[in-house]
Amino acid sequence: MTITRSQIIKPFYFVLPFLIVIGLWELAVDMGTVSSRLVPSPSLITLKFYRLMTPEPILLNVLYMSFYRLILGYALGVLIGVSLGILMGVSNLLYRVFSPILSLLISVPTLAWVPLLLVTLGPGEETVIIAIFLGSFFPIVYNTLNGIRSVSKHRVWAAHIMGADKATVFFEVLLPGSLVSIITGLRLAIGYSWRALVGAEMLAAGISAGVGQMIYAAKAFNDVEAMFAGLIIIAIGGLLLDRLLMDPIERKTVEKWGMVKER
């Protein structure tokens, strides 16, 4: 396959604004326009990353712990969120029971739960994982149930007249028909659970390492370089999770089927 012009130009346009910002940033700090005690220069932050990797790869442990919690909490959110969403989508009774509760709880920011979790579960891993679960659960359950309920009546009828039973209608019509919405929920949930992770790690004093913990601990030493390093990890981590996890799923399903526009 030959490399087309747009394959070079597209990533270039993505990187260009960053290069400009980093350049101006470095210049502003070096010329003393901005105090390096408040905003360290990009070169100092790069040095900080280097120190976080040698002699001990502290950063790897930090990332490992955060991702471990994220995956556990997110998986729990997907499992319970998709299941409940499906049940509420197919059963009017369950919809009527859970829908009011859901619409009330969905407006509570995930972090508002954390003090309660700290009291009930203690300042350890469980609190962080459950916070991540709560962050991912709501967008998933909400989008799953809306996806199922918005599958057109005609699509279901078309299956009924061919003699489809309930299971066939569910697996062959309702589930694929709501996939666009389910994927939206999964995608939103990555963002929400990533935020919940960082926040809960700051509040749960009992955990040993993590991105949020790293930023929070840096406060005690006025280590702004570590704070910026943490912020950069959070931003890039969130973006990568979204792209690496969700883009391939979308490409192989709803994009291929023409149910969403290709990016």
Add this chain to the structure above:
Amino acid sequence: MKKVKVQAIDLNKTFGGGNDKVVAISDFNLEVKENEFTVLVGPSGCGKSTFLYMVAGFEKPTGGKILLDGKPITKPGPDRGFVFQEFVLYPWRTVLSNVTFGLEIAGVSKEVAKETAMRLIEMVGLNGFENAYPHTLSGGMKQRVGIARALAYDPEVLLMDEPFGSLDAQTRKVMQGELTRIWEKMKKTVIFVTHSVIEATYLADKIIVMTARPGRVKGVIDVDLPRPRDYTGKQYLRIRGKVLGLLEEEVMKSLGKTPRKP
């Protein structure tokens, strides 16, 4: 004498209740003969689609009876096939697997299902497109898939709800010709709903003109012309004029106007 395949006796259908009550169909009586091509025409909102939904078993009558082979229709089933105006294909299935869906449900083996589907795909003129996804097809091609899908599992009655209503005029004409050709081969009982008199006269053995809402049978016109028909033929135009005359009164009524006197 041909057997009666679908029969409506004093059929009624009402939607909603109280102030929102809408009587879609009332005292509707109709006999559809086996292997006949019956076309229902009527002004918008006259309940012709609702009638088709009841034959399909999607909707239940609020009064009267609707029978298939003398037995009441209670639910949808594969003795009937349905073609929707908006195609209603499954975007996650290829052309081939949209067409095999009904056969899969019937428990037909994969090889036989594929063979049957390929034969139908060829018949509707879509060879080479069996692995395409619906979103890559034009409207006319999508409806060819819709027709192949409805015929694949060999239903006894084919129900078509304004199947060419969302196609452009040129494609529509082509599809009318294609449907005639397909129907001549299969000779199934067809109930076809449209608001186009041109289309009705081109396709039908029998045209049922419906009244404005609530829908009743206003008139039945037999079209005893050889196929394929000539849109400009004298006989064709005579029958078309007759249907148009009946329909015009009802269209005016549905618009709240009194019909002009000739």
